[in-house]
Amino acid sequence: MDFVSSRLCFGSCGIGVVTVIDRDPSTLDFSNATLRLADDIRVWPVHERGNLVYRIEIPSLHRFFRVGYSEYVLISLLDGNTTLPQALGLTAAKLGRQTPTTAQSQAIVQWLLQNELAVLADQPNPSRHAAKASPNATASRFGFGSLNPFWMKVPLCRSDRWVRILAPWTQGLFSFPSVILWLCLVVAGSFTLLVNWDRFTQDAVEIFSPLNGLALLLIGIGLKLIHELAHALACHRQGAATSEFGVVFVLFAPLAYVDVTTCWRINSRGSRIIVASAGMYVEIAIGALAAVMWGLTHSDLAAFLLHRLVLAATVSTVLFNANPLMRFDGYYILCDLVDIPNLYAESSLAVRRLLSRLAYGHASDGSGLTGWRRPLVLLYGLAALGWRLLICVSLMIAASAMFAGAGVALAAVGVYLWFAQPAKRFLTAAITLHQTDKPMFWRASIVGSTLLAIGIATVGFVPIPTATRAHAVAQYLPETVVRSRADGFIANVHVSNLQSVRAGDLMLELVNPEIRTELLQLELERQQVEIRLSQATDRKEENTRRALLEDRRVISQRLEQMQEKYDGLRLVAARSGRILSRDLRESVGTYVREGDELLVLARADEKEVVAMVGQTQMEQARPTIGSTLSVHLADRSKQPGFLDQVDPRATDRLIYPSLSATESGPLAVRGQSEDASENDLPVRLLEPHFTARVTLPKRSAESIPAGMRVQVDLEYCTDTLAMRLANQVRRLWYRVHETR
Template identity: 35%
Template sequence: MVSTPSSGSDALTRQSPPENSEYDHAVREIGNLTLALRDDLKFQSQPFDGQNFILIEHPLSATFYRVGPAEYAFLSLLDGRTTVAEVLSHLANSASSEVLTAHEAAGLCKWLIEAELASTAESSDPLRRSAAARKAKRGGFWRNWNPIAMRWPLVNPDPVFTAITPCLRWLFTRWAFAPWAVIVMLALYHAAADWPRVVASSSAVVVLGNAWWLTACWVVLKCLHELAHGIVCKMYGCSVRGAGIILVLFAPIAYVDVTSSWRCRSKWERMHIAVAGIYLELLVAAAAMLIWSHTGQSVVNHVCLNVAIMASVTTLLFNANPLMRFDGYYVLADWLEIPNLHARGQQWLTQSARRYLLGMNAQHAAWTRGSGLVIRVYALAAFAWRIVVCSGLVMVAATMFHGAGIVLAAFALILWIAMPIGRFVAAMVRANPWERPSWKRLSALGGMLSGCCALLFLVVPWPGACIAPAVVDYSQPTIVRAGCSGFVREIRVTAGELVEQDQILALLENKQLQFELDDLRLNQQKSRLLCRISETRQMLAESQAERERIAELNKRVSEKEGQLAQLTVRAAQRGYVIGRNLETQVGRYLHEG
């Protein structure tokens, strides 16, 4: 799911400005500006956290911003003729209960221009607009062709969703939730009841030979996931602007653009749109688990297990994870009624680092006690999770393409570490005097980091081992072979166990061989009876023939008994058992030798 959060509230965070004459002079100069809002902006009143906010929609860029009543009153007077100072004067003389200060108005004007919601005579200059367009195009190129995560917009699926929504919307209604819950609970019950089998079978899911099945299941599941987002979005009268593919380390992930869901006045409608994909995937996972639990070893059974694991574990770990900016994040932000939860958390981390590590004059935003605690906890958790995810992606990238993926890993390190450091250094060099860091504190911090690195590499013991490929084998191993074909009935030893000579290792079973032996013994008894009858009647020729037949049968019975004895596999000599997963051999058919 792709959604654009309302970034306007970030710019409207009210903070105490720095006390500096140059800054005050810049604020006074902004008062002489005349701003004009774009003609195509759309405004909508929207309740949030017990208050009414104004939602601003930028139709061309499909972005949404949320502002408060005081900010909206200021925006409504920007007609391109009235200066900012005159607007503030008019609001101060009105009956409005809350009026922006000059510093807040200055920050708001700067944000309006940067977000291209308003323009001045200078910002509307064709040359300046052309330069901004080229810069945006370059940024879009790197976003779309970043080898770590490439984003390819493909089609406008809105007509398709308009056609299929009337037929499929019932799946996402409150009446369908009860059957959905029953199916999911039944699947959980069967998975718990047959948990050892689930664990044993799941080890065979992530193997190289299963890659094609996994890829096919992944693509189908992600298409169903995005299909659910689009259908629920259309249920609430919103549009689906686009659809495409995101390649994360060349693994395809479908997406649909449901940014228009911000038009929904109810947060529960927005949460419904965000959670629809997870809802449908869990339904598919539950159905697959039920089929798997009621089928034996087959292709269908194997595919259903793949689907059940991928549609449940991966969906809950990533899509439902609020620490990543996927579906779970938007559900959490709407439920807590904290807009831009991720952006506010990053802002708090940045300001804390600037203040406590660099000694800069950074003011934190004014939050309520409850929301402030949530934002801080979320910021720390999301930062830690991001480190884990980025480290994992770098390690996976480094092992791709037989080692050639190290280029991808190097690119990721440049993108995530080198470039932010470069931007930080450039910002420090260009910073205003009141925004520059404390170089003493920065030097002390750098010295401490250097000392820790030196301590790590020079003092901490390091084995310094060289790694080289090698093959380890046992000296003169004895291979145990089946003396007779049969099914493995029992394994009596484990890997690494010390066994003595002639100790039983395994028992095989061959019912056909046993049937043949029983038949020979019956014929043997029949021949002995005929031989006694012939001797009683003094039929010497017949008696001699039966004796020869009895001798032949005795020979064949001895051979069959010898073969049956070889179904008991014994150790040829004293030693240790070598083998992996010996218990999995039970039930397997072994040929002689």
């Protein structure tokens, strides 16, 4: 016997209000009171988990309730002439041992009166008007009672006339041929993204630009409107009606919603699943079609918009609407899959029973669930509780960061709205227990205090050692790089990639006529100075001789430098090793400048590891400087290394493209600024990192291929959970202020 939650696209909110009864149900004389069911309710049988149950609806309020068979037999006998003891006797004659007890029958009557499903025989039918669904429901009208800055619901339309107008034009949307077309679109879109994954991830680099944010906002709003329209059309197609359409502002961000609570009239679980999944069905179809068009278009603007449409129609749907821990589409799909209509309420009761068992040593098993559903409901309740706490804390942190001082006030309001009422109920229950059962109160206090102390110690004082690893890339040592010693054109290449050479072998030849011409000119000038010097010596012109000696010295130095450049046009191997260079033969005719990298001449044991250390990892990196650490390879093996140095300055320059998220790497990146140099990569790190160099022993260097992505162990992080959360909040705060 319970209230069946309303089905919105992302929440549980009913609509409508009932007039408050004049008489407190707890003061009734149940031995003489006669009741009758309200004239406007509807009752029909359904099967849930193999059991016969009955659903009760108040059509004008779109509120639904569920009772078991034994409760229904008792309720059906309340005709305004039969007293409760008489109805209970007739029920016992029909059900025997399954008859509700006197206390249970009185609770059923109180429940009927409180929810205005029944009235006293001498009272008129309840008058109902649209304002709120129940005392515990979220306000549906927009007023001061609904001014929660984290969740403001604004109804816009309480009629499904617009749905009936659109229904004939979209009747084939959920037909079997449409489902086949949907599958084809999803396969085609997935294949397009798979084939062009590098390009797709590269296009995501500019996601942080203001233009992209505006495009995502507009596309997201349009998609959500279509999403909610799909829910409404599916509900209409299954024979139910849409009772309300409106907008919910979550931290002032608009989200559309439709109330399809009337789909509880549908007995088929499969039909209700269709209604719940209709929005995701349409969004994924749009995303798949956008992916196919993105792969075919040659327009940069069209590719930009389609790329954002794919992200908005797929990522948000998977992360939010399909999440069963939030009361969105995924939650209602899960409810029907496991055949537990009130999964949220059942899971909350399961968690309360668990806490009651821990605090009092016993708990009444009021659950009618059996088999695998009982542990499933408990696990879901614990997961949903953790998720709700995470969402509440995240929204408060987001409000504090987004709205500065006003955000702190919003966070305080959120703390009051979310935690004040539960705290009040807890204190009331504690006072009542102290007055009625002091031994049980002290037992619960001791157990609760112990659990609270353990929780506080775990979160705030107990260090949690976790391994800290920095992402890195293996490379050859810098001294193995062969660079050009002079400007010139590559004329001849005498080696190839992976070729082994000996010291003295000719590798490359450059040509630069200007160097040869200048070399000959300097040689001629030197000879002329020698002739003039000889003449000055013969004439004993001491001053002239000294000046000519200085000229000869300067010319000789210039000649020596030019000769070195001329000799540098022939690149000779300084030592034995293996040539590493791609497309070396194709570089013939290419002009290179002095200092440009031409190739790598290295041995397999001449490698190092260059790691990118995050700012939060520096506390663990500094103690490891000068010590041995482990380098983890892709095959989960590890090799020893020696942390030689860590650059003292952080940089957002990405040294290795393979570490970028756009190349399936682990580091988040952003787009390059317009004033960047041509030599820079098109992306930069989202957060600055420090560069660390790890020296490898010869045996380790031989086993690690150059260019492989690896991870480097740093010191263990021993921060508590509270310290980690505080660091994350501080980083979010600084990041928000830096981007302003």
